[in-house]
Amino acid sequence: MTKKQFNQKAAMIAGITGGVISGLVKLGWENILPPRTADRDQTNPPQQLLQQVGVPASVTHATYTYSGQQLPAVSYMMHFGFSTTFAVAYSLWARKHPKAQAGSSALFGLGIWTAFHHGLLPALGTIPSAKDQPTEEHVSEAIGHVLWMWTADWVSAAIYDRLTKKH
Numbered sequence: 001m002t003k004k005q006f007n008q009k010a011a012m013i014a015g016i017t018g019g020v021i022s023g024l025v026k027l028g029w030e031n032i033l034p035p036r037t038a039d040r041d042q043t044n045p046p047q048q049l050l051q052q053v054g055v056p057a058s059v060t061h062a063t064y065t066y067s068g069q070q071l072p073a074v075s076y077m078m079h080f081g082f083s084t085t086f087a088v089a090y091s092l093w094a095r096k097h098p099k100a101q102a103g104s105s106a107l108f109g110l111g112i113w114t115a116f117h118h119g120l121l122p123a124l125g126t127i128p129s130a131k132d133q134p135t136e137e138h139v140s141e142a143i144g145h146v147l148w149m150w151t152a153d154w155v156s157a158a159i160y161d162r163l164t165k166k167h
Contacts, residue, residue: 007098010163015091018156019084021152026148032128046078086112087152094153096161101153109149110122110142117141129152 025160032146044052063070090108094101118130120122 004164006091007160007164010160011092011095012088013163014095014156014159015088015152016084016093017159018152018154018157019087020080021155022087022152023080023147024143025151027079028141029144029147033136033140033143035144037055037134043071044075045121045127046074046075046082048123049121049124050074050078052124052126070141083148083152086149087156090149091156091160104139105149105153109145111149112149113141124139 013131034041043057043061047057050060051057059076062073064073065071089107090101117127117133121127122129130138
């Protein structure tokens with residue numbers, strides 16, 4: 001059996017696809033176990049972060065209407081941008097080093113959660129420190145990040161394999 005040659009373009013396409021689909025999974029998960037109270041979600045972390053760098057609330061809270069409901073357009077752009085960025089990074093790494101990533105997509109998801117929700121975002125004042133976040137937030141975000149990265153990995157692996165299949 002010959003070793004399959006790494007295809008960067010296929011890994012990026014696979015990562016983008018995995019990032020979008022896993023972003024949908026994470027949104028669905030947050031409907032089942034919301035990470036924040038309704039009060040804390042009036043300005044959610046992506047909106048707060050953008051406001052901290054000078055983007056006005058009129059932009060960060062911009063919505064679009066679908067099926068009679070106001071939906072947070074900018075929050076969704078940030079959500080899918082984050083999801084896709086890290087899914088592409090993981091796809092590139094996992095496809096280039098397949099033995100190194102065995103079983104680690106869950107650990108990667110937990111690492112991203114820890115880095116952002118326990119480190120970077122509290123340090124920036126975007127969200128409360130980890131000790132001041134409710135247990136429900138930790139549970140929702142930890143499990144949500146595992147499901148998000150499992151999905152990104154599974155989808156990107158399937159897409160990569162299809163794109164690189166020798167005919």
